[in-house]
Amino acid sequence: xxxxxxxxxxxxxxxxxxxxxxxxxxxxxxxxxxxxxxxxxxxxxxxxxxxxxxxxxxxxxxxxxxxxxxxxxxxxxxxxxxxxxxxxxxxxxxxxxxxxxxxxxxxxxxxxxxxxxxxxxxxxxxxxxxxxxxxxxxxxxxxxxxxxxxxxxxxxxxxxxxxxxxxxxxxxxxxxxxxxxxxxxxxxxxxxxxxxxxxxxxxxxxxxxxxxxxxxxxxxxxxxxxxxxxxxxxxxxxxxxxxxxxxxxxxxxxxxxxxxxxxxxxxxxxxxxxxxxxxxxxxxxxxxxxxxxxxxxxxxxxxxxxxxxxxxxxxxxxxxxxxxxxxxxxxxxxxxxxxxxx
Numbered sequence: 051x052x053x054x055x056x057x058x059x060x061x062x063x064x065x066x067x068x069x070x071x072x073x074x075x076x077x078x079x080x081x082x083x084x085x086x087x088x089x090x091x092x093x094x095x096x097x098x099x100x101x102x103x104x105x106x107x108x109x110x111x112x113x114x115x116x117x118x119x120x121x122x123x124x125x126x127x128x129x130x131x132x133x134x135x136x137x138x139x140x141x142x143x144x145x146x147x148x149x150x151x152x153x154x155x156x157x158x159x160x161x162x163x164x165x166x167x168x169x170x171x172x173x174x175x176x177x178x179x180x181x182x183x184x185x186x187x188x189x190x191x192x193x194x195x196x197x198x199x200x201x202x203x204x205x206x207x208x209x210x211x212x213x214x215x216x217x218x219x220x221x222x223x224x225x226x227x228x229x230x231x232x233x234x235x236x237x238x239x240x241x242x243x244x245x246x247x248x249x250x251x252x253x254x255x256x257x258x259x260x261x262x263x264x265x266x267x268x269x270x271x272x273x274x275x276x277x278x279x280x281x282x283x284x285x286x287x288x289x290x291x292x293x294x295x296x297x298x299x300x301x302x303x304x305x306x307x308x309x310x311x312x313x314x315x316x317x318x319x320x321x322x323x324x325x326x327x328x329x330x331x332x333x334x335x336x337x338x339x340x341x342x343x344x345x346x347x348x349x350x351x352x353x354x355x356x357x358x359x360x361x362x363x364x365x366x367x368x369x370x371x372x373x374x375x376x377x378x379x380x381x382x383x384x385x386x387x388x389x390x391x392x
Contacts, residue, residue, distance in 0.1 A: 081115035082151025103232030138180035153191035155215025160196035190224025202280035242316030254285035
């Protein structure tokens, strides 16, 4: 019960907010069993970067696995379980779950190695099922590929450091991701912030560059899934922030939702109200769906539908800049008309 009380306090809104307000963003960073001192140092460094990024955002942070002491090390699994169960009762709008450490795969079951008893992909899926938040689950461990299929779902971004459970060597992907998530070095669309998609793309490229520069065969290939099909997409399928290969079943490609997860927001993003962000995200989803259908539409039909999306999208940002009208469907504005002509 002490652990549960601690987590509840950590995830509660800060004191300058009304007690009726819910947590907008919660981040849980879990550091697993390092095995060796050198990995303990590395994993602590990666976790520190996530903590630094979290402090620059408006999120509430919980870390598991960084404390020292013999008895506490046996409680990482129950602490994670209690933390997730508490979020099921009082879910934040957005939840980030970051797993840093090692993983194993026996040919049937993939696990993340905690201090004490490990946790499998199936067990983690059961724990997060009751949480209604939109979610980003990031497994930076080796042999983490099977977590994609097990955790995939609606309003979820699932990232693994490897494409299968058989890539069991130490994974460096988490190092590069932790470096990118809190700064604008990976900002591909030049909007002044780095989304989870952009950070993942940058980290995947840096991981491959590491192996190339050392003349080594890459033993890890990160995957991202956010369309709920459980398959995942590798980084080399992307050009910029868009997938270049069409899915056989015509489903929306991965990447759209992940590009809407931003930990450290730009000044422009912070000007948008929650209502405007929701409207913007809906329009971006419609834009992704339109791109998927482009080959089936005439040029005239495509441009017509494009205009129907871009004009309201321009109004969203216009409303944010003026900090006034929160209804993006209000009277036409000069910027909207410019977007219409473009």
